[in-house]
Amino acid sequence: MKKIRILLGSCGGLTGLYLSKLFRKSDYADFEIYGFDAESKNPTKFFVDKFFTVPNASNEEIFLNSLINLLNKEKIDIYFPLHSKEIRVVSKFEDRIRNSTDTKFIVSPYQSFLALDNKRNLYESLNKLGIRVPKIYSNEISPSDEEFPLFFKPESGSGSKGTMAVDTRAEFEILKKQKGLFLELLKGTEYTVDTICDQMGNLLGYNQRIRIKTLGGAAIITENNYEIDVGPYLQNIVKNFRVKGPANFQFFKTNKNEIVFTDVNLRFASGGLPLSVASGLNIPLLTVKLLLEDRINPEEYIPDKKHRIMYRYFEEIFEEEHDNL
Incomplete structure (x- = not known):
């Protein structure tokens, strides 16, 4: 059976934990499972063969240097970036990573x-394709009373963090100071x-x-x-x-x-x-x-x-x- 060294990036969440268990049970190859995260206290470290602490992807240069060093030092065959912020950085510097390592990975183009x-860009992009997206309300123009409740969503971010229903005009006035979108509540x-x-x-x-x-x-x-x-x-x-x-x-x-x-x-x-x-x-x-x-x-x-x-x-x-x- 072939041996494959696989690295799970930003593995502290549900995805990293699930993938570590999935590859452990696979009979396709003898997977040697590695993982890293910015936080040392996470459950996935109990399900991988080796766990590393790597700086958060917010500092792109420090993160990239740490990632490239890890890929080369551990001779990683396949790398799965898992967190949205991490994947964006990997996509942005895809050529640099490929030119510096022998590791295989797949990400969408940075464009x-x-x-x-970004949610605003997403809705504009899909709308141009003729795909229906939620109606966006301007922060400068108060919706009519009949249009409440609305839905507030940050322009960028993962999961449901920062999202909430907006039931009243008073809530609208408070939230419009934040960077986000007011959408129709579907x-x-x-x-x-x-x-x-x-x-x-x-x-x-x-x-x-x-x-x-x-x-x-x-x-x-x-x-x-x-x-x-x-x-x-x-x-x-x-x-x-x-x-x-x-x-x-x-x-x-x-x-x-x-x-x-x-x-x-x-x-x-x-x-x-x-x-x-x-x-x-x-x-x-x-x-x-x-x-x-x-x-x-x-x-x-x-x-x-x-x-x-x-x-x-x-x-x-x-x-x-x-x-x-």
């Missing part, structure tokens, strides 16, 4: 991040679509699921649902913005049967990815195969479309620290 990562069913694209930006496979319950923006109860097919929408976005590797898309099917796209994340989904894998679309392993240019059966890109529900629960780990005497 794609500029177009899709009512209906919220979906996430997990996707995988190749190095040329071609959509290869996707799995649709309903977000039933979330925690910190990550799905903890999610259910496959194929009552509608947004494949043509995905093809349109992926083609125009050259999306590469794993990505996830969020949209609402409103009570008026409108399809309204709300988010595009150029990374693994943070919560419901296990459901897509359990449904036959093993996006992490398919990404490894793409990077290794291994032969892939086309059926591996098609989920089984069974009615399946994922419930995520938490489990405790205890660590005792002792003073050195």
